[in-house]
Amino acid sequence: MTPLRDLRTAVEDASAALRSDEAKQPGALPAVERPKRDGFGDYSTNAAMLLAPSVGKPPREIAERLGEELSNRLGDSLVRFEVAGPGFLNLFLADDWHATALAEVLAAGDAFGAGGADPAERILVEFVSANPTGPVVAASGRHAAFGDALARILAHHGHEVAREYYLNDAGSQIRKLGESVRARARGEAVPEGGYEGDYVLDIANALPNAAEEDPDVLAQAAVALMYERIKVTLLRFGVHFDRFFSEKTLYEGDPTPVQRAYAELERHGHVYRSDGALWLRTTAFGDDKDRVLERSNGEPTYFTSDVAYLEDKRERGFQRQIDVFGADHHGYVARLKAAMEALGGDPSTLEILVMQFVHLVERGERAAMSKRRGIFNTLDELIDDIGVDAARFFMLQRSHDTTVDLDLDLAREQTNENPVYYVQYAHARIASVLARAGEARVAEALAAVAAGAASEGTTALEPAERALIKKLIAFPDEVAEAAERRAPHRIAAYALELAQDFTAFYRDCRVVGAEPASVESFRIALSVAAQRTIAQALGLLGVSAPTSM
RNA sequence: GCGCCCGUAGCUCAGUGGAUAGAGCGCUCGCCUCCGGAGCGAGAGGUCGCAAGUUCGAAUCUUGCCGGGCGCGCCA
Numbered sequence: 288m289t290p291l292r293d294l295r296t297a298v299e300d301a302s303a304a305l306r307s308d309e310a311k312q313p314g315a316l317p318a319v320e321r322p323k324r325d326g327f328g329d330y331s332t333n334a335a336m337l338l339a340p341s342v343g344k345p346p347r348e349i350a351e352r353l354g355e356e357l358s359n360r361l362g363d364s365l366v367r368f369e370v371a372g373p374g375f376l377n378l379f380l381a382d383d384w385h386a387t388a389l390a391e392v393l394a395a396g397d398a399f400g401a402g403g404a405d406p407a408e409r410i411l412v413e414f415v416s417a418n419p420t421g422p423v424v425a426a427s428g429r430h431a432a433f434g435d436a437l438a439r440i441l442a443h444h445g446h447e448v449a450r451e452y453y454l455n456d457a458g459s460q461i462r463k464l465g466e467s468v469r470a471r472a473r474g475e476a477v478p479e480g481g482y483e484g485d486y487v488l489d490i491a492n493a494l495p496n497a498a499e500e501d502p503d504v505l506a507q508a509a510v511a512l513m514y515e516r517i518k519v520t521l522l523r524f525g526v527h528f529d530r531f532f533s534e535k536t537l538y539e540g541d542p543t544p545v546q547r548a549y550a551e552l553e554r555h556g557h558v559y560r561s562d563g564a565l566w567l568r569t570t571a572f573g574d575d576k577d578r579v580l581e582r583s584n585g586e587p588t589y590f591t592s593d594v595a596y597l598e599d600k601r602e603r604g605f606q607r608q609i610d611v612f613g614a615d616h617h618g619y620v621a622r623l624k625a626a627m628e629a630l631g632g633d634p635s636t637l638e639i640l641v642m643q644f645v646h647l648v649e650r651g652e653r654a655a656m657s658k659r660r661g662i663f664n665t666l667d668e669l670i671d672d673i674g675v676d677a678a679r680f681f682m683l684q685r686s687h688d689t690t691v692d693l694d695l696d697l698a699r700e701q702t703n704e705n706p707v708y709y710v711q712y713a714h715a716r717i718a719s720v721l722a723r724a725g726e727a728r729v730a731e732a733l734a735a736v737a738a739g740a741a742s743e744g745t746t747a748l749e750p751a752e753r754a755l756i757k758k759l760i761a762f763p764d765e766v767a768e769a770a771e772r773r774a775p776h777r778i779a780a781y782a783l784e785l786a787q788d789f790t791a792f793y794r795d796c797r798v799v800g801a802e803p804a805s806v807e808s809f810r811i812a813l814s815v816a817a818q819r820t821i822a823q824a825l826g827l828l829g830v831s832a833p834t835s836m
Numbered sequence: 837g838c839g840c841c842c843g844u845a846g847c848u849c850a851g852u853g854g855a856u857a858g859a860g861c862g863c864u865c866g867c868c869u870c871c872g873g874a875g876c877g878a879g880a881g882g883u884c885g886c887a888a889g890u891u892c893g894a895a896u897c898u899u900g901c902c903g904g905g906c907g908c909g910c911c912a
Contacts, residue, residue, distance in 0.1 A: 372855045460912050582910040589912050617840050618907045720871050799871045
């Protein structure tokens with residue numbers, strides 16, 4: 288339980304008590320949130336307005352009674368309440384309530400904000416999955432940062448999460464890579480639709496006999512090289528995968544995973560032959576046309592692999608699959624969800640998050656990109672340029688479904704212009720303050736606050752202290768929202784707000800040297816809580832929290 | 837043509853039914869006897885693309901337009 292959830296429960300109970308008097312329908316759950324203006328109290332609720340239709344009285348009248356009901360339940364914690372506007376109930380909470388809230392934050396430690404998932408699920412997050420036909424491009428960095436942060440957030444929320452990279456190491460693009468390598472080894476132009484980047488020549492030089500070797504053999508060797516390079520880049524970016532799932536293995540074994548998927552589809556009666564090809568009737572599940580599984584020449588399609596991979600993940604017992612796709616693949620959503628249903632699965636357990644593009648902008652101009660033409664910025668180059676922390680933070684600041692212009696000039700700045708440095712600076716500054724107080728004094732302060740001693744001081748809390756505490760206790764809700772809505776950018780926004788609230792507190796409230804000692808203790812403890820929570824928020828984004836900069 | 841995503845401050849973007857729509861950057865003005873100035877404060881800046889509808893209440897939900905991105909293959 289958290290202070291905020293206790294408050295929310297009290298509001299719900301009080302609402303229910305009013306409702307049972309005169310009506311029974313349980314309406315929408317009332318919202319308990321921080322109002323926009325300080326004058327509207329510490330928290331406010333719209334419960335009375337939601338209650339109005341079923342109770343049949345004016346919202347303001349209901350709010351008045353709700354306030355009285357809450358007063359009884361919360362006792363001294365509720366200093367006063369006000370009915371405002373169309374029927375909002377504004378709550379003004381005591382300093383003691385805030386002090387208790389801080390103690391609870393500190394008591395939670397690393398588990399603060401954790402474990403809210405209900406029900407907890409086994410979730411597989413598949414992301415990046417860029418073809419191993421070249422280095423990881425900067426744009427894939429957005430997928431990497433997003434998928435990894437989402438996995439971290441889901442795990443903190445209480446889910447069991449696995450990260451997977453689907454490695455396209457079979458198929459015609461791979462063959463093209465092999466042909467391109469051989470061509471470069473021979474000093475010839477790459478074939479139509481081949482890969483032209485300089486890295487292809489590097490591969491050719493790294494492989495003996497590249498000029499004479501069979502393209503398919505070259506392709507596998509090239510993929511192996513690229514695969515290693517991709518792994519190194521991603522690790523450097525702070526992204527670890529539990530598994531790189533090889534597409535090739537879908538065609539290996541007896542029966543092969545592809546054959547098992549076919550069998551499952553046939554068992555449900557959704558495949559048929561036409562024009563010499565094998566089709567899946569995806570139109571039965573909302574797709575706009577049926578899809579070919581096996582071409583008339585006997586070759587499988589890209590879709591076939593996807594379906595088999597889908598089935599394989601189901602067989603491995605994941606209750607939910609989250610796939611992070613690029614915007615250029617959004618056309619696959621309908622057919623994959625249809626395939627899930629055709630396999631006998633629940634399409635709602637397959638979530639496909641479509642990432643919009645990220646453009647790198649320098650001096651106001653977008654950089655052009657094309658992997659095949661060899662025109663791109665690699666993720667490694669981006670990291671060299673702006674650093675892992677800035678790259679991740681900038682890519683995570685925005686919702687996945689909006690295209691983003693990443694301003695390199697801004698990201699490069701190691702100044703106040705750059706939000707990630709602002710947040711990290713707040714963390715480092717707290718470390719400095721706490722170091723000044725000394726380890727023993729910090730331990731003493733934490734003990735005092737845990738025991739409730741610091742809260743018994745007669746000194747009223749400063750507005751900045753109250754604001755910072757309220758920001759801190761919002762963290763569990765932020766994690767829950769970020770997890771449930773698959774929205775890491777909310778954590779980025781939260782981290783920035785928390786850093787701002789700490790900075791305001793630091794400006795207004797002397798920490799080390801504050802008197803009496805109970806106030807100093809309280810502020811030291813508050814600083815510790817802020818530091819830990821900033822570190823937690825940054826940790827969920829995979830951004831470091833330095834103690835000095 | 838059809839489908840998906842987006843249209844909010846000069847720029848990049850938050851805000852999935854509530855009160856006077858926010859942040860960062862940029863711009864203007866101000867602040868270094870002070871625990872980290874890599875900082876802080878104040879200010880200017882908006883027909884939330886347009887138009888109807890739903891309701892006590894709409895940036896948010898519905899529909900239709902307009903503008904931008906992407907996709908629509910027995911390619912991957």
